[in-house]
Amino acid sequence: MAANTLLFLITILSLIIVPGPDMxxxxxxxxxxxxxxxxxxxxxxxxxYVVFTVLVAAGFQxxxxxxxxxxxxIRWIGLAYLMYLAYRLFFAGGNWTAEGNEPAPxxxxxxxxxxxxxxxxxxGMFFYFSLLPQFYMPEVMPFWIYALVFxxxxxxxxxxxxxxxxxxxxxxxxxxxxNSNNGKRVSMLASLxxxxxxxxxVVADMA
Numbered sequence: 001m002a003a004n005t006l007l008f009l010i011t012i013l014s015l016i017i018v019p020g021p022d023m024x025x026x027x028x029x030x031x032x033x034x035x036x037x038x039x040x041x042x043x044x045x046x047x048x049y050v051v052f053t054v055l056v057a058a059g060f061q062x063x064x065x066x067x068x069x070x071x072x073x074i075r076w077i078g079l080a081y082l083m084y085l086a087y088r089l090f091f092a093g094g095n096w097t098a099e100g101n102e103p104a105p106x107x108x109x110x111x112x113x114x115x116x117x118x119x120x121x122x123x124g125m126f127f128y129f130s131l132l133p134q135f136y137m138p139e140v141m142p143f144w145i146y147a148l149v150f151x152x153x154x155x156x157x158x159x160x161x162x163x164x165x166x167x168x169x170x171x172x173x174x175x176x177x178x179n180s181n182n183g184k185r186v187s188m189l190a191s192l193x194x195x196x197x198x199x200x201x202v203v204a205d206m207a
Contacts, residue, residue: 008135012154016161025117030166037110038166044114046159052128053151057144061129081120086195
């Protein structure tokens, strides 16, 4: 069991640290409004993955396996949301900070958008519905207990890593972003990265 658990942790950490929509959203909000925004976004993202955890524990992955068109439909909804997220980041312009040295007001929707970012993230769906069951050890515990424990661990790791990254980038980098031109460039770069992630998933889906 120890070897299997270690392999699971290595796999989930590898997926988390690869920059994707979740990471980009947290870092963009951290740069815009500091640690409070990063925390809200990270909690929202972890909350979305808790939903996936409960669904897997309840056996919903069997439904997706039996009805692949349903899974594909949800994936396309997720990809559409990524395009919307790219749009929001692109038109954030240079509004990363308020006047003077005061931080920009925290977006009260950070929690909601973080939640939607993970809940509609195709990579997250793939992990919870396809990869998570691969680490199941039937001789150790019932599947629903395994799914709850390992799924919650994955969600907690997401919260820790994303908030950690958000905390790091919310420091000196925000002073540099006080220059609206710099803020606009970063915002547009983040938007293009999210857009590229979405396009790559569309291409992979059509291949």
